[in-house]
Amino acid sequence: MNGDAQITGFYFQGDVIDLNISNHAKQNYGAVALETATVCKIPLAEFDEMAEQYPALSNAFLKLMSREIILKQRMMLVMSKMTAEQKVANFLVHLSTENKLRGYSPVIFNLSMTRTDVANYLGLAMETVSRIFKVFQNKGMISVERRQVSIEDFEKLESLLQDDDTKASINASTISQK
Amino acid sequence: MNGDAQITGFYFQGDVIDLNISNHAKQNYGAVALETATVCKIPLAEFDEMAEQYPALSNAFLKLMSREIILKQRMMLVMSKMTAEQKVANFLVHLSTENKLRGYSPVIFNLSMTRTDVANYLGLAMETVSRIFKVFQNKGMISVERRQVSIEDFEKLESLLQDDDTKASINASTISQK
DNA sequence: CGAGATTTTGAAATGAATCAAGCTGGGTGG
DNA sequence: CCACCCAGCTTGATTCATTTCAAAATCTCG
Numbered sequence: 377m378n379g380d381a382q383i384t385g386f387y388f389q390g391d392v393i394d395l396n397i398s399n400h401a402k403q404n405y406g407a408v409a410l411e412t413a414t415v416c417k418i419p420l421a422e423f424d425e426m427a428e429q430y431p432a433l434s435n436a437f438l439k440l441m442s443r444e445i446i447l448k449q450r451m452m453l454v455m456s457k458m459t460a461e462q463k464v465a466n467f468l469v470h471l472s473t474e475n476k477l478r479g480y481s482p483v484i485f486n487l488s489m490t491r492t493d494v495a496n497y498l499g500l501a502m503e504t505v506s507r508i509f510k511v512f513q514n515k516g517m518i519s520v521e522r523r524q525v526s527i528e529d530f531e532k533l534e535s536l537l538q539d540d541d542t543k544a545s546i547n548a549s550t551i552s553q554k
Numbered sequence: 555m556n557g558d559a560q561i562t563g564f565y566f567q568g569d570v571i572d573l574n575i576s577n578h579a580k581q582n583y584g585a586v587a588l589e590t591a592t593v594c595k596i597p598l599a600e601f602d603e604m605a606e607q608y609p610a611l612s613n614a615f616l617k618l619m620s621r622e623i624i625l626k627q628r629m630m631l632v633m634s635k636m637t638a639e640q641k642v643a644n645f646l647v648h649l650s651t652e653n654k655l656r657g658y659s660p661v662i663f664n665l666s667m668t669r670t671d672v673a674n675y676l677g678l679a680m681e682t683v684s685r686i687f688k689v690f691q692n693k694g695m696i697s698v699e700r701r702q703v704s705i706e707d708f709e710k711l712e713s714l715l716q717d718d719d720t721k722a723s724i725n726a727s728t729i730s731q732k
Numbered sequence: 733c734g735a736g737a738t739t740t741t742g743a744a745a746t747g748a749a750t751c752a753a754g755c756t757g758g759g760t761g762g
Numbered sequence: 763c764c765a766c767c768c769a770g771c772t773t774g775a776t777t778c779a780t781t782t783c784a785a786a787a788t789c790t791c792g
Binding site: 382384424427428431434435437438441442444445448449451452453455456457498499 | 560562602605606609612613615616619620622623626627629630631633634635676677
């Protein structure tokens, strides 16, 4: 997995991981499977063709991308406005929620990624993540054993997030005159 | 404009500011016009109808959203991996580039927003933004007079961004087994 | 001319990064 | 089966960037 690139997301079964439809993208992307994975790739031309025939398809993609934008937006908020503890709490809460959604246990699960990766994803130092796991453990909110996490007090974790007004967002639009 | 919500973007003439197509969105959004603005709003039902008739339309939206995702992704990187100076430099470089793209001067332009808003957007304290503007000015990279900015040394500004490997990104995919 | 908003500036406080060891567990080869 | 190794993780001490607090300066405009 190497160096110091930015991890932009963790994805699960059924997720669409790369929505780069346009040719805007000159960026280097890469996906790394942490567990057994199956991937389906659709060439752009082929997609266009299919979309023409089945409007529902592009509709579905619009929804997917909309969701992705909201996620990224939320992540921007996480990155810029949250303390390290809040970032980690948010991370755990989301993992738990996501797991529940998928029919797995929301209480006990596997991180299937290193501290370093989590840290990178959250824009923190590995050491900080390690320390915060410990703090949460000492407070009886979670218990961590290597990559095995169990949520002991979901509400308390969640409550860490909502102290300020970490909910609303604003799009400030700057439109040149006339 | 008020309080402490997160500013998720600044938009220009012709930009699509709200791509919330799905009903995932329970979030509070708001747009504030800093200069004279005209807005076009399309109800979801109507959009679906139009999209059915003109596949090119949803295609165009897919491209738009793809671009938006890439932007947000880049912004995540900015938020999590850059120092305050880099954030501000990046902000200025982008404004300048954006202006050029739109046929305005890339060298001298108006911030049409308060320091507080810039700070909020970049996840910094207002004072920090102020100070960094001063630093850049002292280094002869820009000159600021209230909201009037002129770029004196674009290259130097840009060079601040590329020291580390602030370019590549990785999508780490975690796909549940089988 | 005020009066409120915005910006600048300085000093002190602080959260997180960095640096530097030491620990741990799981895998490898002898 | 043991001893070693090594990547991943923890822990402590120190440093540093940025925030916060506080106050003065400057602008805007009714």
